[in-house]
Amino acid sequence: MAIFKKKRKKEEKGEDLWERCKACQEVILRVELERNLRVCPRCGFHFPLPARKRLGFTVDEGSFQELDGDLSPTDPLRFKDTKRYPERLREAQEKTGLRDAFIYGTGLIEGQPAVVGAFEFSFLGGSLGSVVGEKVTRAIEEARKRRLGLVIFSCSGGARMQEGILSLVQMAKTSAALARLRKEGLPYLSILTDPTTGGVTASFGMLGDIIIAEPGALIGFAGPRVIKETIGEELPKGFQRAEYLLEHGLVDLVVERKEMRKVIAKLLDLLYH
Amino acid sequence: MLRHYLEFERPLMELEREYEELRRFASPADPKVASRLKKLEAKIIKLRQEIFSRLTPWQRTQLARHIERPHALDYIGLILTDFVELHGDRAFRDDPAVVAGLGKLEGETVVVVGQQKGRDIYELHRRNFGMPHPEGYRKALRVMELGARFSKPIITLVDTPGAYPGVGAEERGQAEAIARNLREMASMEVPIVAAVIGEGGSGGALAIAVADRILMLQYAIFSVISPEGCAAILWRSREKAPQAAEALRLTAEDLKELGVVDEIVPEPLGGAHRDHRGAAMALKEALIRHLEELKRMTPEERLEARYEKFRRMGVFLEGTSEDGKEG
Numbered sequence: 001m002a003i004f005k006k007k008r009k010k011e012e013k014g015e016d017l018w019e020r021c022k023a024c025q026e027v028i029l030r031v032e033l034e035r036n037l038r039v040c041p042r043c044g045f046h047f048p049l050p051a052r053k054r055l056g057f058t059v060d061e062g063s064f065q066e067l068d069g070d071l072s073p074t075d076p077l078r079f080k081d082t083k084r085y086p087e088r089l090r091e092a093q094e095k096t097g098l099r100d101a102f103i104y105g106t107g108l109i110e111g112q113p114a115v116v117g118a119f120e121f122s123f124l125g126g127s128l129g130s131v132v133g134e135k136v137t138r139a140i141e142e143a144r145k146r147r148l149g150l151v152i153f154s155c156s157g158g159a160r161m162q163e164g165i166l167s168l169v170q171m172a173k174t175s176a177a178l179a180r181l182r183k184e185g186l187p188y189l190s191i192l193t194d195p196t197t198g199g200v201t202a203s204f205g206m207l208g209d210i211i212i213a214e215p216g217a218l219i220g221f222a223g224p225r226v227i228k229e230t231i232g233e234e235l236p237k238g239f240q241r242a243e244y245l246l247e248h249g250l251v252d253l254v255v256e257r258k259e260m261r262k263v264i265a266k267l268l269d270l271l272y273h
Numbered sequence: 274m275l276r277h278y279l280e281f282e283r284p285l286m287e288l289e290r291e292y293e294e295l296r297r298f299a300s301p302a303d304p305k306v307a308s309r310l311k312k313l314e315a316k317i318i319k320l321r322q323e324i325f326s327r328l329t330p331w332q333r334t335q336l337a338r339h340i341e342r343p344h345a346l347d348y349i350g351l352i353l354t355d356f357v358e359l360h361g362d363r364a365f366r367d368d369p370a371v372v373a374g375l376g377k378l379e380g381e382t383v384v385v386v387g388q389q390k391g392r393d394i395y396e397l398h399r400r401n402f403g404m405p406h407p408e409g410y411r412k413a414l415r416v417m418e419l420g421a422r423f424s425k426p427i428i429t430l431v432d433t434p435g436a437y438p439g440v441g442a443e444e445r446g447q448a449e450a451i452a453r454n455l456r457e458m459a460s461m462e463v464p465i466v467a468a469v470i471g472e473g474g475s476g477g478a479l480a481i482a483v484a485d486r487i488l489m490l491q492y493a494i495f496s497v498i499s500p501e502g503c504a505a506i507l508w509r510s511r512e513k514a515p516q517a518a519e520a521l522r523l524t525a526e527d528l529k530e531l532g533v534v535d536e537i538v539p540e541p542l543g544g545a546h547r548d549h550r551g552a553a554m555a556l557k558e559a560l561i562r563h564l565e566e567l568k569r570m571t572p573e574e575r576l577e578a579r580y581e582k583f584r585r586m587g588v589f590l591e592g593t594s595e596d597g598k599e600g
C-alpha cells in the first residue's frame with residue numbers, strides 16, 4: 001500500500017517522465033533520453049542498458065531469434081548469507097523479467113548475420129553463474145555450428161559468489177569454447193560496457209578478436225575499491241575507464257552507442273568477406 | 274625448531290614441545306625417557322587425529338595458508354630432479370610470484386609452473402605473497418608453450434590468494450593475461466596436470482589450472498573469492514569469514530563432489546606443513562599415475578576430454594530437468 005502511494009505521488013509530480021543524468025546532473029525528459037539510446041544529450045554519459053533494450057538497439061527489427069531462453073538457475077551449494085540464494089534469484093527475476101543475467105540468439109546487424117548476446121546488469125550485477133556461463137558457451141558453440149560471427153555485450157561485476165567454484169570454472173568453460181571458435185576463422189567481437197570487471201573481463205571479455213568499449217565504461221579485473229584498499233593510494237585520473245584502456249593498448253576501439261551498430265556491422269562485413 | 278601453531282593446533286603445542294625437548298636433551302637409552310617418549314607420541318597422534326578429523330572450512334582455510342606449508346619450490350625440490358628455473362615474460366619483467374621451469378620427474382622431462390609464496394618477511398614481499406602480476410601469467414604461458422612445442426607434459430602448482438589487484442597490474446592487462454591463459458591451456462596438445470597445493474584463489478588460480486586432471490591436496494582450498502572478501506560483500510563484515518568459508522564450499526571434498534577436482538591427495542597426519550617430504554611423495558605418486566594415464570591417450574583424445582571436462586561444469590535447470598552436474 002505504501003509503495004503504491006509513493007508511486008502515485010511520483011506520477012503526480014511527473015517524476016517518472018524525467019530522469020537525472022548521474023554524470024552532469026541534468027534532468028532529461030525520458031522520451032528524449034530513449035530517443036538518444038539512453039545517452040545524455042548534454043554530456044554524453046552512457047546510461048546502463050537492460051539486455052533486451054541493448055539487443056533492440058543493435059539487431060535489425062524482427063530479426064532476433066532468442067535461443068536457450070528456458071535455462072534457469074538453481075542453488076547447487078544451498079548458499080545462504082544474510083538471505084538465501086533462491087530468494088535473491090526470485091527477486092532478480094521479478095525485477096528484470098529474465099531468468100538469469102544473459103540472453104542471446106541469432107539476428108542481423110545492419111544485414112550482417114551473427115550470434116548476439118547481452119548481459120543484464122540489474123540481474124545480480126550481471127554475475128557469471130552456471131546459467132550465464134552455459135549460455136555464453138552455447139552462444140559460442142552456436143556461432144561455430146552456424147558459421148557465424150559472435151557479438152557479446154558484456155556488463156558484469158564478475159563471478160557469482162553464491163555459486164562458488166561452479167561460477168569460477170565458467171571462465172575456463174567459455175574460454176575453452178572460444179579457443180575452438182578461433183580455429184574456425186569466425187570473428188568474435190567483444191563489446192565491453194559499463195561496468196565489466198572480474199571473471200567476465202578475465203575470460204571472454206578480453207578474448208575478442210576485436211574488443212570495443214563504450215565511452216566512459218569501467219573495465220578491469222579488480223574493482224577500483226579493492227585496488228585502492230590494497231595499495232592505499234589514490235587511483236590515477238580516468239583509471240580503468242574505456243579511454244584509459246585504449247591509451248594502454250588493451251582495447252581496439254571506443255565507440256559511442258549511436259555508432260555501435262554501424263561499427264559492428266562494418267567490422268563483421270570486413271571480416272566475413 | 275620454533276613452530277607456528279594455529280589456534281586449533283594449540284592443544285598439541287605442549288605435548289610436542291615436551292616430546293622434542295626430551296628427544297633432543299635426554300638419553301634415549303634411559304628406559305624412563307623411552308617410555309615417556311612412546312606415551313607422548315601416542316598421545317600426539319591421537320590428538321592430531323582428533324583435531325584433524327573435525328576441521329571446519331575456516332580452519333582448513335588457515336591450514337591452506339599456513340606459513341610453514343610446503344610451497345611450489347619446496348615441492349619442486351622434493352619431486353623433481355635437474356630443475357632449471359626459467360625467468361621472465363620477454364616483454365616486461367620477471368615476476369617472482371610465479372616460478373616456471375624444466376625438470377625431470379622420475380627421469381622424464383616435464384614443464385612445471387607454480388605460484389610461489391614466501392616464508393620470511395623478505396621473501397613474502399619479494400614474491401608479493403604469491404599474487405602474480407600479468408607478466409607472471411605471461412611467463413607461465415611462455416614456459417608452458419615451450420613445453421607444448423617440445424612435447425613435454427605440464428605440471429602446475431596452484432597456490433595464490435589471487436591475481437594482484439594493483440594499478441600496474443591493471444594497466445598491463447591482468448584480465449587479458451588470465452583470459453589468454455585459460456584459452457591457450459584449453460588447446461595445448463601435451464598432458465596437463467594441475468595440483469592445488471595450498472590456496473586456490475579465484476581467477477588468479479584458475480589461470481594456471483585448466484588441465485586434464487585437477488588434483489587437490491587434502492587441506493588445500495579452491496574458491497571463487499576469499500572467505501574474507503565474500504564476507505565483506507555479502508555479510509558486510511570481514512568478521513563473518515568463517516561463515517563465508519562454510520557457505521562457499523571450498524574444501525577438497527566439496528570440490529570433488531562438485532565435479533571440479535579429480536582426486537584428493539592425502540596429507541600426512543597433522544597437515545603438509547608437518548611433513549613436507551611426506552606430502553611431496555604423495556603428490557609425486559599421484560602426478561606420475563595421472564601423467565601415465567594421460568600419455569596413453571592421443572592428443573586429440575586428450576583435447577576432447579579436457580574440453581568435455583570443463584564443458585560439463587555448472588548446475589542449472591533446463592525445461593524442467595536439472596542438468597550439468599557431474600555424477
Ligand SMILES: [Zn+2]
Binds near residue numbers: 021022041042
Ligand atoms: Zn549528462
